[in-house]
Amino acid sequence: MRREGTIEYTDEYNRFMARLEAFHQKHGTILNREPVLGSQRLDLLKVYKLVTAHGGCEKVTSERGWKRITLPFNFPPTCTNSAYVMKSVYVKNLELFEQEDFFGKEVPVNKFEAQESNITRSREASQAPTTRRGPYMTQQMKLQLQQQQAQQAAAQQAAQQQAVQQQQNPIPQQPVPQPMPQAPQAPPAAAPVAAVVRPSNFYEGYYIEGGHQNRILLSLKSELPNEVDWAFGRLISLSFEWNEFSLNMIPGLLNELLSFAQPFFDWWSTLEPKDIDDLMDDDVLNMNETHNLERVLQVFHILRNLSFLDQNISILTEHSGFRLMLQQGLSMPPSTQLNELRIYCLDTLECLSIHITLRSKFDVYLRELHKLLHTSDKALILGSLRALTRLAANEHNEKILSDIDPDIIERISQLLLIQDDELIGATLDYLYQFSSFHGDAAVQIAKNFPGNIVSVLVRFLSWGSPKSVPAPITVDPAQQILHEPYRALHWLQSNFETNSQAYIYEADLFKLYQTKFAAHGPMLRSADLVTVSRVGFPKMETSFVQGPEGMPPVQVIRGIAKKHWMDFSGAEDRILCRWIGCQTVVATEADLFKHAVQEHISPGMGLYTCQWLSCRRFTTPTHDRQQVIKHLKTHFPLTPSVKPFSNRPRWFDVRPNVLELPNRDLAGIPLTAVFVLRNLSRQKRNQKLFLPYEESLARIMGEFPKMSAFIVDILTYLRVG
Numbered sequence: 001m002r003r004e005g006t007i008e009y010t011d012e013y014n015r016f017m018a019r020l021e022a023f024h025q026k027h028g029t030i031l032n033r034e035p036v037l038g039s040q041r042l043d044l045l046k047v048y049k050l051v052t053a054h055g056g057c058e059k060v061t062s063e064r065g066w067k068r069i070t071l072p073f074n075f076p077p078t079c080t081n082s083a084y085v086m087k088s089v090y091v092k093n094l095e096l097f098e099q100e101d102f103f104g105k106e107v108p109v110n111k112f113e114a115q116e117s118n119i120t121r122s123r124e125a126s127q128a129p130t131t132r133r134g135p136y137m138t139q140q141m142k143l144q145l146q147q148q149q150a151q152q153a154a155a156q157q158a159a160q161q162q163a164v165q166q167q168q169n170p171i172p173q174q175p176v177p178q179p180m181p182q183a184p185q186a187p188p189a190a191a192p193v194a195a196v197v198r199p200s201n202f203y204e205g206y207y208i209e210g211g212h213q214n215r216i217l218l219s220l221k222s223e224l225p226n227e228v229d230w231a232f233g234r235l236i237s238l239s240f241e242w243n244e245f246s247l248n249m250i251p252g253l254l255n256e257l258l259s260f261a262q263p264f265f266d267w268w269s270t271l272e273p274k275d276i277d278d279l280m281d282d283d284v285l286n287m288n289e290t291h292n293l294e295r296v297l298q299v300f301h302i303l304r305n306l307s308f309l310d311q312n313i314s315i316l317t318e319h320s321g322f323r324l325m326l327q328q329g330l331s332m333p334p335s336t337q338l339n340e341l342r343i344y345c346l347d348t349l350e351c352l353s354i355h356i357t358l359r360s361k362f363d364v365y366l367r368e369l370h371k372l373l374h375t376s377d378k379a380l381i382l383g384s385l386r387a388l389t390r391l392a393a394n395e396h397n398e399k400i401l402s403d404i405d406p407d408i409i410e411r412i413s414q415l416l417l418i419q420d421d422e423l424i425g426a427t428l429d430y431l432y433q434f435s436s437f438h439g440d441a442a443v444q445i446a447k448n449f450p451g452n453i454v455s456v457l458v459r460f461l462s463w464g465s466p467k468s469v470p471a472p473i474t475v476d477p478a479q480q481i482l483h484e485p486y487r488a489l490h491w492l493q494s495n496f497e498t499n500s501q502a503y504i505y506e507a508d509l510f511k512l513y514q515t516k517f518a519a520h521g522p523m524l525r526s527a528d529l530v531t532v533s534r535v536g537f538p539k540m541e542t543s544f545v546q547g548p549e550g551m552p553p554v555q556v557i558r559g560i561a562k563k564h565w566m567d568f569s570g571a572e573d574r575i576l577c578r579w580i581g582c583q584t585v586v587a588t589e590a591d592l593f594k595h596a597v598q599e600h601i602s603p604g605m606g607l608y609t610c611q612w613l614s615c616r617r618f619t620t621p622t623h624d625r626q627q628v629i630k631h632l633k634t635h636f637p638l639t640p641s642v643k644p645f646s647n648r649p650r651w652f653d654v655r656p657n658v659l660e661l662p663n664r665d666l667a668g669i670p671l672t673a674v675f676v677l678r679n680l681s682r683q684k685r686n687q688k689l690f691l692p693y694e695e696s697l698a699r700i701m702g703e704f705p706k707m708s709a710f711i712v713d714i715l716t717y718l719r720v721g
Helices: 011-027 044-053 057-062 066-073 082-093 095-101 139-168 215-222 225-241 253-269 273-281 287-291 293-306 310-317 320-330 338-355 364-373 378-392 395-401 406-415 421-435 441-448 453-460 486-495 506-517 526-536 589-599 625-635 668-681 684-703 705-720
Strands: 496-505 541-545 554-562
Touching: 011 044, 011 095, 044 066, 044 082, 044 095, 057 066, 057 082, 066 082, 066 421, 066 668, 082 095, 215 225, 215 253, 225 293, 253 293, 253 320, 293 310, 293 338, 310 338, 320 338, 320 364, 338 364, 338 378, 364 378, 364 406, 378 395, 378 421, 406 421, 406 441, 421 441, 421 668, 441 453, 441 668, 441 684, 453 668, 453 684, 486 496, 486 506, 486 526, 486 684, 486 705, 496 506, 506 526, 506 554, 526 554, 526 705, 589 625, 668 684, 668 705, 684 705
Parallel strands: none
Antiparallel strands: 496 554, 541 554
């Protein structure tokens, strides 16, 4: 299979890879220079920039943001595990380099043992060792053990020195009373005997060993309150602090934990709806005393923490008893005490959902998540959105989820109106995943959305940008020019408009293009400029007319006209005639008026009409020349008395309501919004929704150059259809 590459071998890339390779050689680790994901070769520099822009590997993992890191690579929808693989690639190749290069931390050189990480999740911990191993220890545990051993060695050395001194200077012997047998003497407190290293609160790995004779497991089975409390406290600490803890390390642990929660769910399933309502109406619930709800919360707290570890996901997903309890926990009614249980269940389901296959559109998981989506609790709404998004990432669920409930789309529209970044981000992620389905899922979303969904999404393209205009500054126009062909497309759409009666010669159009961009880098050829024009104006037509005698035919572009606010000459003191088909350039507006009267409304023409831009005043030509001249005066003055945005390059025409932030990477809400728009634009039945916003998209493309490639894709889908 041929693998498409996304790597640009620039000087910056080569320098970065040289530093990265030197780092791995120094630390004795293996570097995969071009890992493959989704049939694409990954650019490690691009991945590194994306992750560090979000705060680093640890922050991205804690926020579960690896899926968002994969979005700029545009992996195919069938690549459902792209987030997991991307994280693995980063941890193996870039995580330690990030600690030294980005955070400035010193990474110890150890060529015999790989540096352990608080993010790396090792599956080897769940495999049975072939030989007896010591306790599981993280790097910090090892450091603490080394310090204790150093203290013991120092104490032993001090004791030996003291013994040598006593031999050199013997003390006169004196009678010593013999102790009574029934009163044994305790050793002195300061005896120079090495202290035995005992497990501390931090030394968690000590409690994992033992298999079926594991102390935690035996404590849970003992039914002794003190032992059970100790075991739950230790498990909560382990599940939260230690990222190598697998349920397979203690055989039977999962069943033993669920046995503490089973009585509560058995009791709950026997309640009638009226009993539940009465129970919820009580001011103070006594479930903690009668049914030990606190212990149930501890069980789900532990399992919730463990569900974030990759090695535990398949274990929890395949356990039928746990799945049943998870469904019951999600269906709990709103209550102060039960709400915590619902949150734990929802977090757990979010982690497991990528591996869950729905049976039908009436599946219990789907039904309960839709109910939670309609609650007023932000935590429950966020959890349900994320769980639904991850369920949609499983390709086996696409057929069931593609039949989208109109009520859900209406609820999504309501959530997009709330000014909350986290809620909007999760909602857009949902829309992106569901609009990526094959078939007409994107059409259903647009059809059932109240109003025009495009108008809402276009607003999010400038999310997070400043609303006020900073003080005008002089900017080098070359810094704001887009790369071709995006620059030419933006220039055409900004300075021309559709007009079925207008035309322009291809040579004149290319001359205007050259005038604008001759000093700003490489330009398109004349034929390529015509091709770009067809993308921007699909209704335009090209034809050839016979030139002067002895000259070849001339190509004419019909269907586009110049906008009145554009100065095509590139000079501040030159004005182009607005009469359709005329390319005359004059110095002042008075000269322009004189030129129009003499050339376009000259005496002896017989019939007169106004062809100033798109004017429709004289649809039927008239013989009254003076009437047309009086009407022509209504088109003057051409510009207002106060000239706006004088310090901006005239060819760029940037509206100042949103500005491009320096050094700002495209991410978050704007990035997801443009991806949703691109998915919607691929469906021909949605393209009419984009018509009122094509100009806005073209403007945003100029304001945000990093978004231009995605918007060009959208405009291309709209043109090609």
